[in-house]
Amino acid sequence: MTCAIFYASKSGHAKEVANKISFALDEIRVFDIAVTGSEYINDYKHLVFGISTWNHGQMQQDWQKIWKDFSHIDFKGKKVAIFGLGDQKKYPDEFADAMRYVYDDLISHGATVVGFTSTKGYEFNSSKAVIDGKFVGLVLDEDNQSHLTDERIKKWAEEIKSEILYATS
Numbered sequence: 001m002t003c004a005i006f007y008a009s010k011s012g013h014a015k016e017v018a019n020k021i022s023f024a025l026d027e028i029r030v031f032d033i034a035v036t037g038s039e040y041i042n043d044y045k046h047l048v049f050g051i052s053t054w055n056h057g058q059m060q061q062d063w064q065k066i067w068k069d070f071s072h073i074d075f076k077g078k079k080v081a082i083f084g085l086g087d088q089k090k091y092p093d094e095f096a097d098a099m100r101y102v103y104d105d106l107i108s109h110g111a112t113v114v115g116f117t118s119t120k121g122y123e124f125n126s127s128k129a130v131i132d133g134k135f136v137g138l139v140l141d142e143d144n145q146s147h148l149t150d151e152r153i154k155k156w157a158e159e160i161k162s163e164i165l166y167a168t169s
């Protein structure tokens with residue numbers, strides 16, 4: 001396989017979602033970065049990164065730890081799709097912000113980020129994860145909209161499949 005998922009999770013939401021996304025993407029491998037760190041990221045041509053937002057717009061703690069390793073990884077030629085978790089009701093001013101930090105770092109290290117999605121269907125005031133009116137990846141809200149998760153994943157997986165799974169370049 002040329003593509004794998006790397007995620008971290010505090011309460012288990014991102015873990016569950018990562019497994020669902022793997023299933024939707026022909027069962028690609030899933031790595032918990034709390035266990036593996038960034039070690040295997042370089043082995044894959046294309047990637048899916050999963051990150052949740054904690055403590056008022058911060059990256060989940062395991063992501064904060066591997067953050068510094070990004071500077072050693074050559075992302076040129078890699079396509080990366082990002083999924084993010086957040087709670088739009090309790091944190092409407094920092095909704096899924098952490099995705100943006102990952103996005104900015106990936107771009108600055110030469111990656112191409114794919115899989116932007118519409119903000120339609122979400123209610124929040126502000127999110128750093130929005131650029132030009134779109135989320136920089138798939139946003140899932142397991143706290144308030146878990147009933148929409150499966151459908152959102154299905155649609156997104158179909159959209160990114162050709163770019164990261166069956167990509168010829």
Ligand SMILES: Cc1cc2nc3c(=O)[nH]c(=O)nc-3n(C[C@H](O)[C@H](O)[C@H](O)COP(=O)(O)O)c2cc1C
Nearest residue numbers: 009010011013014052055056057086087091095096
């Ligand atoms: C103490 C606390 C702080 C949180 N801060 C934010 C936040 O700033 N922005 C946001 O969108 N969600 C926030 N959340 C919601 C989590 O991102 C959400 O529950 C997510 O699904 C957790 O995924 P994980 O357990 O897999 O890490 C917070 C949740 C808790 C409990």
